[in-house]
Amino acid sequence: MMNHGSAAFQRYIPVACWIIVLLTALFVCLKIIGYGFLPPGDARRHVAKVFAHKPYSQIVVMRPQYVVDHSPGWEWLLGALHRTLGWNEDALMSFSIASLLLWIFCLPLLWLRRPEAWLAAILAQLITVPELMLRLTQARPYLLTDGLLMAFLLAWSKEDRLRPSPYKIVLTSAGFALSAWMHGVWYLWAVFLAAFFLAQRWRAGLWLTACWAAGTLAGAVLTGKPAAFLYGSVFMAVSVYREHLPKWLLVGEFQPTMGEFATLTLLALVWLWLKLQNKVLRPLFLQPVVWMIVLNWILGLFAARFWADWGMPAVLVWLAVQFDDALPAIAGDGSLKRLAVCGLIALPLFLDASNDLERRYTFSLDESFPEAGDPNLQGWFPEKNGIFYADNMTFFYSAFYKNPQADWRYMVGFEPALMPPEDLKVYRAIRSSGRAPEAYAPWIKKMRPEDRLAVDRSFQPDLPPLEWKRAGNVWIGRLPRKEAGK
Amino acid sequence: MMSNGPAVLRRYIPLACWVAVLLTALFICLKILGYGFMPSGDARRHVAKPFAHKPYSEIIIMRPEYVIDHSPGWEWFLGALHRALGWKEDALMSFSITSLILWIFCLPLRWLRRPEAWLAAILAQMLAIPELMTRWVQARPFLVTEGVLIALLFAWCKDERENPPWRKIFLTSAGFALAVWMHGSWYLWMLLVGAFFLAQRWRAGFWLTGCWMAGTLAAALLTGKPASFLYEAMFQAHAMYQEHLPWWMLVGELQPSQGEYSTLTLLALVYLWRKGQNKVLRPLFLEPVFWMIASNWILGFFADRFWADWGMPAALVWLATQFDDALPAMAGDGSLKRLAICGLIALPLFLDATNDLGQRYTFSLNETFLDADAPELQGWLPGKGGIFYADGMRFFFNTFYKNPQAGWRYILGFEPALMLPEDLKVYRAIQRSGRAAEAYAPWVRKMGPSDRLAIESKYKPDLPPLEWKRAGDVWLGRLPRKEGNGARR
Numbered sequence: 001m002m003n004h005g006s007a008a009f010q011r012y013i014p015v016a017c018w019i020i021v022l023l024t025a026l027f028v029c030l031k032i033i034g035y036g037f038l039p040p041g042d043a044r045r046h047v048a049k050v051f052a053h054k055p056y057s058q059i060v061v062m063r064p065q066y067v068v069d070h071s072p073g074w075e076w077l078l079g080a081l082h083r084t085l086g087w088n089e090d091a092l093m094s095f096s097i098a099s100l101l102l103w104i105f106c107l108p109l110l111w112l113r114r115p116e117a118w119l120a121a122i123l124a125q126l127i128t129v130p131e132l133m134l135r136l137t138q139a140r141p142y143l144l145t146d147g148l149l150m151a152f153l154l155a156w157s158k159e160d161r162l163r164p165s166p167y168k169i170v171l172t173s174a175g176f177a178l179s180a181w182m183h184g185v186w187y188l189w190a191v192f193l194a195a196f197f198l199a200q201r202w203r204a205g206l207w208l209t210a211c212w213a214a215g216t217l218a219g220a221v222l223t224g225k226p227a228a229f230l231y232g233s234v235f236m237a238v239s240v241y242r243e244h245l246p247k248w249l250l251v252g253e254f255q256p257t258m259g260e261f262a263t264l265t266l267l268a269l270v271w272l273w274l275k276l277q278n279k280v281l282r283p284l285f286l287q288p289v290v291w292m293i294v295l296n297w298i299l300g301l302f303a304a305r306f307w308a309d310w311g312m313p314a315v316l317v318w319l320a321v322q323f324d325d326a327l328p329a330i331a332g333d334g335s336l337k338r339l340a341v342c343g344l345i346a347l348p349l350f351l352d353a354s355n356d357l358e359r360r361y362t363f364s365l366d367e368s369f370p371e372a373g374d375p376n377l378q379g380w381f382p383e384k385n386g387i388f389y390a391d392n393m394t395f396f397y398s399a400f401y402k403n404p405q406a407d408w409r410y411m412v413g414f415e416p417a418l419m420p421p422e423d424l425k426v427y428r429a430i431r432s433s434g435r436a437p438e439a440y441a442p443w444i445k446k447m448r449p450e451d452r453l454a455v456d457r458s459f460q461p462d463l464p465p466l467e468w469k470r471a472g473n474v475w476i477g478r479l480p481r482k483e484a485g486k
Numbered sequence: 487m488m489s490n491g492p493a494v495l496r497r498y499i500p501l502a503c504w505v506a507v508l509l510t511a512l513f514i515c516l517k518i519l520g521y522g523f524m525p526s527g528d529a530r531r532h533v534a535k536p537f538a539h540k541p542y543s544e545i546i547i548m549r550p551e552y553v554i555d556h557s558p559g560w561e562w563f564l565g566a567l568h569r570a571l572g573w574k575e576d577a578l579m580s581f582s583i584t585s586l587i588l589w590i591f592c593l594p595l596r597w598l599r600r601p602e603a604w605l606a607a608i609l610a611q612m613l614a615i616p617e618l619m620t621r622w623v624q625a626r627p628f629l630v631t632e633g634v635l636i637a638l639l640f641a642w643c644k645d646e647r648e649n650p651p652w653r654k655i656f657l658t659s660a661g662f663a664l665a666v667w668m669h670g671s672w673y674l675w676m677l678l679v680g681a682f683f684l685a686q687r688w689r690a691g692f693w694l695t696g697c698w699m700a701g702t703l704a705a706a707l708l709t710g711k712p713a714s715f716l717y718e719a720m721f722q723a724h725a726m727y728q729e730h731l732p733w734w735m736l737v738g739e740l741q742p743s744q745g746e747y748s749t750l751t752l753l754a755l756v757y758l759w760r761k762g763q764n765k766v767l768r769p770l771f772l773e774p775v776f777w778m779i780a781s782n783w784i785l786g787f788f789a790d791r792f793w794a795d796w797g798m799p800a801a802l803v804w805l806a807t808q809f810d811d812a813l814p815a816m817a818g819d820g821s822l823k824r825l826a827i828c829g830l831i832a833l834p835l836f837l838d839a840t841n842d843l844g845q846r847y848t849f850s851l852n853e854t855f856l857d858a859d860a861p862e863l864q865g866w867l868p869g870k871g872g873i874f875y876a877d878g879m880r881f882f883f884n885t886f887y888k889n890p891q892a893g894w895r896y897i898l899g900f901e902p903a904l905m906l907p908e909d910l911k912v913y914r915a916i917q918r919s920g921r922a923a924e925a926y927a928p929w930v931r932k933m934g935p936s937d938r939l940a941i942e943s944k945y946k947p948d949l950p951p952l953e954w955k956r957a958g959d960v961w962l963g964r965l966p967r968k969e970g971n972g973a974r975r
Contacts, residue, residue, distance in 0.1 A: 248845045256841035259613035261748055268755045275762050294830065301837035434852070 010334030017342045021115040024346040025105035029098040031354035032137060038093060038364035040394065043139035044401035045414055046071065047092045050079045051404040059400065060413030061387060063420055065235055067228040070184030073219070074141035077182070089401070096139035103147040104136055111154035112320060114327045116342040121319035123349040124270075125312070128262035133353050134360055135308055141183040146313045148175045149192065153289050153317045156196070156204050164207055172208065176215020181223065184233045186216040191299070191310055195291035204288075239417035243424075249431050251393075253305040260297060260307060263315055267293070270322055277326075289318045368472025369402040370454075380469045380476045382408035386450035389443050391430045395454045395474065408452075411443070437463055453477040496820030503828045507601040510832040511591035515584040517840040518623060521847040524579060526880065529625035530887035531900055532557065533578045536565035537890035545886065546899030547873065549906060551721055553714040556670030559705070560627035563668070575887065582625035589633040590622055597640035598806060600813045602828040607805035609835040610756075611798065614748035619839050620846050621794055627669040632799045634665040635678065639775050639803040642682070642690050650693055658694065662701025667709065670719045672702045677785075677796050681777035690774070725903040729910075735917050737879075743786035743793045749801055753779070756808050763812070775804045854958025855888040856940075866955045866962045868894035869936030875929045876940040877916050881960065885940075894936075897929070923949055930963075939963040 038044070052059060056069055069075065078092050087095065105122070109115045126132050136143065152172065156164075164172075180186040189212050196205035220226035240254065247255045274281060284290045292314035300307025331338035356362050372381045381403075382388050389411045390396065396410045412419065416427055423443075430439040435455075440463050443453065447466075455461045455475045460468050466477035524530070538545060542555055555561065567573050567581065591608070595601045612618045622629065638661060641654065650658075666672040675698050682691035706712035726740065733741045760767055770776045782797025817824035842848050858867050868874050870893040876882065882896045897909055905913060908928075916925040921941075926949050929939060933952075941947045941961045946954050952963035 246845070246848050247842045248848070256837070256843055258616040258843060259838055261613040261616075261752075264613060265748075265751055265755065268759075272755070272758050272762060298830075298834045298837065301834055301841060 009336070013334040013336070013339050016339055018115055020339075020342050020346050021109065021119055022106065024119060024350050025102055028105070028350055028353045029101050031350075032101075032361055033094050033097060035356060035361040036365055037097065037137065037361040038367075039097065039137055039139045040364070041138065041140070041397055042071075042414055043093065043096055044397040046075055046078060046140070047089050047096065048401045048404040049075050050082045050092065051089070052400075053405070056413070058409065060396070060410045060418070061420060061423065062413065062418045066232065066418050068223055068225045068232055070229075070233050070236065071141050071182060072223045072229070073178070073181030074144070074183065093139065097137055100139055100141075100143040100147075101136055104143055104150075107147045108150045108154055108317070108320065111151070112324045114324050116338075116345050117324035117327055118316075118320045119342075119349050120323045120327075120345045121316045123345055123352065124266055124319055125263065125316055126349070126352050128266045129260075129312070130357065132312070135312075137361075142185075142309055145179045145183045145185070146309060148179050149310065150313045150317050151175065152192070152208070153292065153314060154321075156201075156208060157288050157317075157321075162203075164204075169207065169211060172211040173215040173218065176212050177218035177222070178215075180216045180219025184229070185237075186212075186219065186230065187234060187237075188310065189216075191295055191306070192292065195288040195295060195314075198291045198295075199286050199288040201286075201288055236415060236417060240415075243417065243428075245428065246432070249428065253308060254303045256302060257300040257304045257307050260300065260311075263312070264297075267315065267318070270319060274322060274326070277329075279325075287318075289314050289321070293318065367398060368474050369398050370471045370474060370476070372403045372406055374471075377469065377471055377476070380452065380471065380478065381406070382452045383450035384408075386448070386452065387411055388452050388454060389447065390454040390456075391427070391435060391440070392456050395456060399454070408450075437461070447479055449479055449481075451478075495822070499820045499822070499825050502825055504601055506825075506828050506832050507595065507605055508592065510605060510836050511588055514591070514836055514839045515587050517836075518587075518847055519580050519583060521842060522851055523583065523623065523847040524850040525583065525623055525625045526850065527624065527626070527883055528557075528900055529579065529582055530883040532561055532564060532626070533575050533582060534887045534890040535561045536568040536578070537575070538886075539891070542899070544895070546882070546896045546904070547906060547909070548899065548904045549725075551725075552718065552904050554709060554711050554718055556715075556719050556722065557627045557668060558670075558709045558715070559664070559667030560630070560669065579625065583623055586625055586627075586629040586633075587622055590629055590636070593633045594636050594640055594803070594806065597637070597644075598810045600810050602824075602831050603810035603813055604806045605828075605835050606809045606813075606831045607802045609831055609838065610752055610805055611749065611802055612835070612838055614752045615746075615798070616843065618798075623847075628671075628795055630668040631665040631671070632795060634661045635796065636799045636803055637661060638678065638694070639778065639800060640807075642687075642694060643774050643803070643807075648689075650690075655693065655697060658697040659700040659704070662698050663704040663708070664701075666702050666705035670715075671723075672705065672716065672719060673723075674796070675702075677781060677792075678774075678778065681774040681781060681800075684777040684781070685772050685774040687772075687774055722901060722903060726901075729903065729914075731914070735914065739791040739794060740789045742788060743783075743790040746783060746786065746793060746797075749798070750783075753801060753804070756805060760808055760812065763815075773804075775800050775807075779804065853884060854960050856885050856957055856960065856962075858889045858892055860957075863955070863957060863962075866938065866957070866964065867892070868938045870894070872934070872936030872938065873897055874938055874940060875933065877913070877921060877926070878942055881940050881942065894938075923947070933965055935965055935967075937964075 049056075049059075056062065057066060078096070081087050081095065082092060085091075105118075108118050112118055122132075152175065155168065155172070176186075176189065179189075193205060193209050193212060196208055216230070217226070220229045223229040240250070271281075293311055296306045296311030296314065300311055327338075327341070331341050370377065370381070384407045386408045387410075388395075388399065388408050391412070393412055393414065393416070396413050399406075400410065411423055412427060416424055419427060426439070426442045430436075433439045435457075440453070444463060444466060447453065453463070453466060453476070455463075455477065456473060457475060458473070460470070461475055461477065463477060465480055467480050469476050535542075542548065543552060564578050564582070568578060571577075573581065591604075594604050598604055608618075638658060641658070642650075662675065665675075679691060679695050679698060682694055702716070703712070706715045709715040726736075757767075778800035779797055782792045782800065786793030786797060813824075813827070817827055840847075856863065856867065872894045873896070874881075874885065874894050875897045877898075879898060879900065879902070882899050885892075886896065898905060898913060902910060902913055912925070912928045916922075919925045921943075926939070930949055930952060933939065939949070939952060939962070941949075941963065942959055943961055944959070946956070947961050947963065949963060951966055953966050955962045955964075
């Protein structure tokens with residue numbers, strides 16, 4: 001009998017750890033999908049778009065500057081799956097959730113000696129930021145970018161050889177291309193490049209810049225409208241910030257963070273723990289991953305998105321690298337202790353990531369999805385070429401998801417900044433006044449008999465001359481019909 | 487070329503850091519003012535008071551024990567600015583916000599070798615307590631006391647000479663006098679004196695006690711009613727706690743803290759970090775600043791005010807002292823690295839302190855301020871000598887701010903404990919019942935034709951026989967007018 005299990009057993013410990021890690025990731029996905037979870041927001045429009053068979057300009061009333069969506073690759077992929085495998089909305093949504101979650105849980109494992117180090121990093125971050133899983137289950141293509149960012153940080157941070165291999169350069173360029181094509185926001189990678197230069201990693205920085213340029217160009221070319229695609233992404237960001245809106249009127253990811261004290265505490269604790277072990281640590285400011293954390297933490301005080309999509313993945317990478325270095329000293333490669341440590345990471349991670357805390361995975365079960373085929377609602381949906389006015393974006397996501405082929409258009413879609421200026425003004429007035437009745441007046445004035453107004457509230461709105469019908473949590477208003485037409 | 491930048495540049499690095507720190511403080515003020523920010527609460531009454539030209543006893547119905555306000559110095563100061571410079575409410579409010587933030591941001595710099603250490607302490611504390619800025623932009627004179635406390639901790643904690651110089655004693659006494667005259671609560675300074683004795687700093691403790699007594703006496707004399715002023719402060723505190731109210735019915739600062747886990751974590755991390763640097767740290771129990779933190783943290787479980795106004799500033803002083811000691815080892819005085827570190831502190835501090843998180847700086851833009859001159863409100867505000875009943879203090883702050891010279895009085899002003907006992911009973915019943923209609927009955931019964939009742943509600947209150955008028959978020963109730971009066975019914 002050996003100290004840490006028999007020799008025959010030792011050979012299988014690393015394999016067992018790999019299996020535990022992969023199964024944990026898989027079971028987290030299955031458990032979440034098992035709740036009937038349907039992510040809110042953009043995931044719904046990406047899935048619905050596949051069934052719409054028309055461009056967004058025929059679905060949402062938008063400014064003429066809008067030509068191509070910023071996530072064309074992701075919607076192409078979902079469309080291809082639908083066409084080749086015949087998957088319906090449910091299957092595509094499950095695929096979106098599972099594939100993107102597995103992407104985050106599994107891709108970084110390639111660069112770690114101990115796969116459980118990655119789970120440990122996720123678990124530590126999940127404990128400090130319990131909302132993390134909400135972000136990781138959004139089923140939106142920014143998760144693809146998150147995964148690539150982590151992969152690049154792991155692949156490029158460690159070494160600084162004379163010249164990276166052509167294989168690495170091609171794969172990195174392909175990664176940038178995939179991110180740009182699937183998710184857009186190609187310009188935000190500039191922060192990543194800056195982190196390498198600030199860490200004085202000049203060679204890696206220059207190579208990455210070249211890969212980024214090549215990848216972005218390839219991603220743009222794949223859309224079929226390269227110039228419009230590249231311009232469209234920047235236009236949208238500029239439009240959002242050119243409005244100079246108070247932060248509270250913006251969607252959550254554009255609002256500032258509160259400083260992320262819990263995560264900073266976690267980082268400080270791990271750093272102090274390593275220092276107490278008398279480890280010779282690399283100077284922090286010579287590490288690109290540290291600069292990614294610092295830059296995006298600062299930018300997060302301006303817009304939380306920087307922190308959530310760029311800073312937080314860097315935190316995970318830094319933590320994982322530290323754990324990957326530290327774990328061998330805690331338990332040998334083939335020791336039973338390693339298996340126990342792995343289990344003590346995987347089990348709480350599974351429980352923490354998959355419990356339905358505050359109905360995070362079941363809230364959608366009580367949501368209203370107005371359906372044009374509902375006999376109770378006949379006459380209460382816009383008629384052909386009508387416009388569906390609404391005072392929130394949630395309505396678009398839910399209604400479009402359920403009625404992708406409807407022949408009306410939505411006034412408020414997935415990005416208010418893309419609305420025609422005069423309608424955007426009305427929308428902002430409604431939001432800033434706390435939905436005051438008089439703020440709806442310009443829209444009611446221009447409503448035609450075929451148009452409708454959807455208002456999300458628990459009591460019947462008092463917006464004359466409209467007549468109202470309740471559809472779940474939503475009230476649908478229309479102009480009074482003439483007696484003859486009733 | 488030197489390793490840390492050219493020699494000519496090195497001379498200017500310390501100056502550049504000072505400029506960066508001072509500009510950060512200034513820009514924070516300007517950005518916050520740029521939102522059109524107006525603090526809620528007492529700041530409004532302090533600014534309105536110079537325009538009222540009458541004492542609070544003619545503005546609010548109060549117990550006869552009330553003779554003098556507890557912040558006479560601050561209101562005198564604002565009045566002097568109004569008279570000397572002709573400043574209106576807006577200017578006085580901007581001055582209150584800016585001067586008090588700058589007081590906190592700049593006064594402690596005098597005792598630090600590295601000004602960025604103070605910004606780093608503020609940033610660290612602000613990350614742990616995101617609500618910190620909300621407290622610091624209250625534009626209330628408790629910030630004068632906080633600044634003086636921070637200064638005294640810096641000035642008296644470091645050295646233990648035979649006898650402090652007379653200049654220091656004089657300035658310390660002046661600091662106590664200023665704080666007491668501006669903010670009152672003279673008795674709370676016992677906490678500082680107590681911390682010095684607990685840290686076995688006997689000599690400093692005795693000198694501080696002497697300064698405190700001299701300063702308090704000077705401040706009391708400055709008010710013109712020394713005995714009333716000293717008694718009044720004690721009476722108000724006593725009256726509040728004599729009520730034995732459930733915590734949830736008290737204003738936020740009198741409710742208990744939740745234990746301040748984040749700040750304790752921050753302090754522990756910094757302590758471990760300093761230990762890890764193999765620094766020989768002074769025993770904690772021999773540091774007055776430690777005792778200020780510990781004693782006010784404990785008292786914070788009784789009333790958060792102890793922590794927010796006395797413990798947290800002490801935590802800032804301790805953090806700043808640690809950073810001031812540690813920063814020179816990280817970057818030389820004239821090195822470019824120091825400038826970079828200063829920037830990496832100042833920029834996030836600016837962003838964190840000024841972003842409009844949760845509408846903290848813009849909430850007032852949507853608030854209702856009743857204006858006695860508004861044509862649509864004619865007849866809906868109290869007549870001369872009338873009483874404005876209300877079920878929240880916010881109504882007093884907003885309405886007095888907009889109508890400082892109005893001829894009515896408020897039943898509920900800036901401190902419920904100062905209300906007449908029978909009215910206080912009604913007010914507490916309204917609070918306790920969650921604004922049940924029957925709780926208002928005693929007030930409705932004693933309302934006269936020139937009185938009004940103001941209720942903040944989305945829906946029209948159902949309190950017969952009153953008739954109602956909506957004014958923004960507030961409903962104004964009055965007794966029905968007789969037809970013969972020519973008024974509408």
